[in-house]
Amino acid sequence: MKVVVIGCTHAGTSAVKTILNENPDANVIVYERNDNISFLSCGIALYVGGTVKDPQGLFYSNPEELSALGADVHMEHDVTKVDVENKKVYVTNLKDNSTLEETYDKLVLTTGSWPIIPPLGGLDLENVLLCKNYNQAQEIFTRQTDAEKVVIIGGGYIGIELVEAFAEQGKQVTLIDGLDRILNKYLDPEFTDILEEDLRSKGITVRLNEMCQSFEGENGKVNKVITSGGEYEADMVILCVGFRPNTDLIKGQIDTLPNGAILIDDYMKTSHPDVFAAGDSCAVNYNPNGGHAYIPLATNAVRMGTLVGKNINGDKVRYRGTQSTSGLYLFGWNIGSTGVNDASSKVMGLDTRSVYVVDNYRPEFMPENEKIYMKLVYEVGTNRIVGGQIMSKYDATASANTLSLAIQNKMTIEDLAYVDFFFQPVFDRPWNYLNILAQAAVEQERLISLEESANA
Numbered sequence: 001m002k003v004v005v006i007g008c009t010h011a012g013t014s015a016v017k018t019i020l021n022e023n024p025d026a027n028v029i030v031y032e033r034n035d036n037i038s039f040l041s042c043g044i045a046l047y048v049g050g051t052v053k054d055p056q057g058l059f060y061s062n063p064e065e066l067s068a069l070g071a072d073v074h075m076e077h078d079v080t081k082v083d084v085e086n087k088k089v090y091v092t093n094l095k096d097n098s099t100l101e102e103t104y105d106k107l108v109l110t111t112g113s114w115p116i117i118p119p120l121g122g123l124d125l126e127n128v129l130l131c132k133n134y135n136q137a138q139e140i141f142t143r144q145t146d147a148e149k150v151v152i153i154g155g156g157y158i159g160i161e162l163v164e165a166f167a168e169q170g171k172q173v174t175l176i177d178g179l180d181r182i183l184n185k186y187l188d189p190e191f192t193d194i195l196e197e198d199l200r201s202k203g204i205t206v207r208l209n210e211m212c213q214s215f216e217g218e219n220g221k222v223n224k225v226i227t228s229g230g231e232y233e234a235d236m237v238i239l240c241v242g243f244r245p246n247t248d249l250i251k252g253q254i255d256t257l258p259n260g261a262i263l264i265d266d267y268m269k270t271s272h273p274d275v276f277a278a279g280d281s282c283a284v285n286y287n288p289n290g291g292h293a294y295i296p297l298a299t300n301a302v303r304m305g306t307l308v309g310k311n312i313n314g315d316k317v318r319y320r321g322t323q324s325t326s327g328l329y330l331f332g333w334n335i336g337s338t339g340v341n342d343a344s345s346k347v348m349g350l351d352t353r354s355v356y357v358v359d360n361y362r363p364e365f366m367p368e369n370e371k372i373y374m375k376l377v378y379e380v381g382t383n384r385i386v387g388g389q390i391m392s393k394y395d396a397t398a399s400a401n402t403l404s405l406a407i408q409n410k411m412t413i414e415d416l417a418y419v420d421f422f423f424q425p426v427f428d429r430p431w432n433y434l435n436i437l438a439q440a441a442v443e444q445e446r447l448i449s450l451e452e453s454a455n456a
């Protein structure tokens with residue numbers, strides 16, 4: 001079996017390792033346009049903020065490791081065309097510009113994503129940067145030395161992590177977002193109000209509901225960001241406004257979502273049976289609504305890449321889908337979320353209700369305590385859990401994983417309300433905080449049904 005893998009970061013590396021582990025005789029040919037593999041972008045903010053001292057620690061594999069496993073690895077090779085019908089890829093060697101063609105039995109598309117670059121004036125100015133791969137991380141790190149005023153465009157988790165990292169380096173930081181809340185994909189206002197207030201109290205300028213319009217500069221270097229609401233001085237700007245799938249290669253040949261994200265079945269096969277795909281280049285199977293969604297996360301990439309390897313030679317291990325479970329640390333806050341929130345549930349076509357509970361995480365007789373802020377989102381009619389958010393100075397983020405399991409296994413608020421969780425006063429109350437959260441949802445439903453009966 002001759003397998004060509006295009007792109008080798010997380011999904012690609014997982015796929016290559018698993019294919020070779022399970023099919024030692026497979027001829028696996030890898031093309032990667034970068035000069036490195038397996039870079040963990042999630043460490044960029046930690047590197048910029050000084051927690052991670054050596055960026056080499058952000059790689060967990062290398063071309064030599066894959067070669068030792070038996071892969072034929074071609075670094076700095078760009079695949080320029082894919083002919084799905086004739087099972088052929090066309091490749092340019094970026095080192096000498098030579099070209100080659102290669103046939104395959106199976107193709108693995110792990111081409112990932114690229115930052116969305118809105119059509120703004122002044123994008124070509126020096127110090128207007130993107131944040132995705134190793135080279136960009138190095139550029140941010142080098143250029144930050146001379147930058148005092150840093151403007152981050154986009155208040156998603158990547159932008160927010162950079163805001164904290166630069167603030168901790170003593171920079172003057174401005175965060176700009178066109179929407180009315182930070183982290184809106186993950187958290188509802190009860191949480192983001194607290195976080196935005198906290199950012200402001202740390203001296204960060206948070207400008208929401210402002211669309212970035214252009215960048216201005218002097219001597220070719222950025223010095224100002226113009227938005228719909230004002231102008232902000234800047235020595236460095238980082239664009240963090242989202243990602244789009246890197247799938248131009250298969251446009252018109254393989255089924256995708258309108259944004260180009262490749263659709264896959266439960267065994268990682270695309271609409272062509274000999275073409276597999278995984279990671280940021282794909283739509284995920286989203287359990288809260290049973291549909292497809294574009295959620296580019298490393299968690300999805302490594303799972304899907306591994307499943308490509310498991311299933312390349314026949315349907316063996318089913319993809320369980322995702323809830324897009326995420327964790328975030330921001331200025332002492334431990335934040336976890338999974339599934340939909342109040343805002344995104346409508347976009348996902350779900351009819352939901354939610355409960356929000358604030359409680360101490362453990363008994364009051366304990367000398368110290370922390371508040372825990374929690375929300376549970378569930379489907380009206382079935383009471384199936386479809387989302388959850390949890391935030392505290394105490395690290396309760398593992399509860400987002402518990403809620404993720406609840407969503408995947410289609411548990412109801414009643415299941416979670418009375419499920420067996422341990423009690424130990426160092427950690428929680430006789431009712432764990434997730435029990436308490438779900439019991440609040442059960443009580444809410446009892447009151448609603450009483451009211452409906454009274455009105456009937």
Ligand SMILES: Cc1cc2nc3c(=O)[nH]c(=O)nc-3n(C[C@H](O)[C@H](O)[C@H](O)COP(=O)(O)OP(=O)(O)OC[C@H]3O[C@@H](n4cnc5c(N)ncnc54)[C@H](O)[C@@H]3O)c2cc1C
Pocket residue numbers: 006007008009010011012031032033034040041042043044045077078079080110111112113114131132133158246249278279280281296297298299300301
């Ligand atoms: C700053 C930052 C922080 C993040 N933090 C987290 C986090 O904490 N948790 C989390 O789960 N996720 C996080 N992510 C998301 C995560 O990094 C991505 O989901 C992940 O990188 C996706 O892996 P992938 O292999 O699918 O795609 P990519 O990482 O995009 O890799 C695709 C690879 O394909 C190569 N390629 C593309 N086209 C071609 C071609 N034509 N020819 C040859 N090679 C090609 C590219 O060079 C690249 O190496 C973060 C992302 C960023 C940018």
